[in-house]
Structures are given as C-alpha cells and as structure tokens.
Amino acid sequence: MMITEHIEEIKRQLTAKGYKLTSQREATVRVLLENEENHLTTEEVYMLVKKNCPDIGIATVYRTLELLKELHVVEKINFGDGIARFDLRFMNQPHFHHHLICTECGAVQEIQEDWLMPMEKRVEREFGFTVTDHRLDFQGVCKSCNDKNAANRDKCQAVS
Numbered sequence: 001m002m003i004t005e006h007i008e009e010i011k012r013q014l015t016a017k018g019y020k021l022t023s024q025r026e027a028t029v030r031v032l033l034e035n036e037e038n039h040l041t042t043e044e045v046y047m048l049v050k051k052n053c054p055d056i057g058i059a060t061v062y063r064t065l066e067l068l069k070e071l072h073v074v075e076k077i078n079f080g081d082g083i084a085r086f087d088l089r090f091m092n093q094p095h096f097h098h099h100l101i102c103t104e105c106g107a108v109q110e111i112q113e114d115w116l117m118p119m120e121k122r123v124e125r126e127f128g129f130t131v132t133d134h135r136l137d138f139q140g141v142c143k144s145c146n147d148k149n150a151a152n153r154d155k156c157q158a159v160s
Contacts, residue, residue: 003034007029010029019067023053024049024053025064025067027049027052027053028045031045032074032086032088033088040085041085042086045061045065046061049061069086072089074087074088075087075089077099079137080101080139098110098111098115099136100138100140101140102140102141102145103139104142104145109142115136
C-alpha cells in the first residue's frame with residue numbers, strides 16, 4: 001500500500017471517531033509511514049516533522065501521537081531500553097504484529113504473521129477470557145550478531 005493510501009485509511013479512522021486529519025496530524029502520520037521500520041521516539045518524530053512544518057511544537061506532536069495511540073492507529077512500545085517508541089498498525093491487522101529484538105545490537109525485526117491465533121482461541125475456550133489484542137516480543141541474538149560471534153569464536157580457536 002502506498003503512503004497516500006495509508007494516509008487516506010488513517011483519515012477514515014480519525015473521521016469515524018469524530019476527529020479531523022489536520023495538516024499537523026498528517027505531517028506526523030507521514031513521518032511515521034516514511035520511517036515505519038525505525039520505531040521512532042516522540043522526539044525523533046518531532047525533529048522529522050519540524051523539517052516540513054517548522055512552526056509545529058513538540059506538544060502538538062506529542063498530543064497527535066497520544067491521539068493516534070488512543071485510536072489504535074499506532075502502538076506505544078518499549079523494547080526494554082526504557083524508551084517509548086511508536087509503531088503503526090493498520091486496519092487489516094486484527095492484532096499488533098510481533099517483534100524480534102536483538103539484545104546485543106538492538107536491531108528490531110517485525111513479524112507480520114499472527115502466530116498467536118491458536119493460543120488466543122485456546123485462552124478463550126479454556127478460561128472464558130475474550131482476548132481483544134496481544135503482543136509478542138522475542139528477545140535474543142539476531143542472525144548477524146550470531147554470525148559475528150561464531151566468526152570471533154572461530155578466530156580464537158584458530159589462534160589456540
């Protein structure tokens with residue numbers, strides 16, 4: 001889906017809840033879409049929005065992100081580093097996507113496929129608990145760091 005289509009989708013979501021997609025909100029959404037894989041902080045979003053909207057204040061960006069969070073357009077996430085980041089979610093996703101978080105280099109990889117649906121059904125069946133959402137984050141070591149660690153071990157063994 002192209003950025004303009006995503007913006008139209010988000011505009012429909014806002015309108016359905018009685019909000020308008022103001023120019024400041026659109027600029028904020030555009031930055032999130034253009035940097036979707038980066039999981040930006042409020043300050044990072046602000047600095048990027050400010051490039052195109054020099055008169056915007058950080059409070060406006062903060063309020064926009066909070067509104068988008070309340071409307072489930074974005075999710076506020078923390079990858080264990082104590083920093084709140086924002087991640088888009090789309091209408092065709094019944095649940096938030098999952099993440100692989102490297103504890104060595106900090107890389108984050110997204111898993112779009114929903115692996116938890118069978119577990120969700122089991123929770124509903126066995127506990128009578130209606131699941132409205134779920135999120136799964138795997139923490140570990142990414143392939144790149146594993147490869148580097150293996151190469152370093154190989155070098156050390158060759159020297160021994």
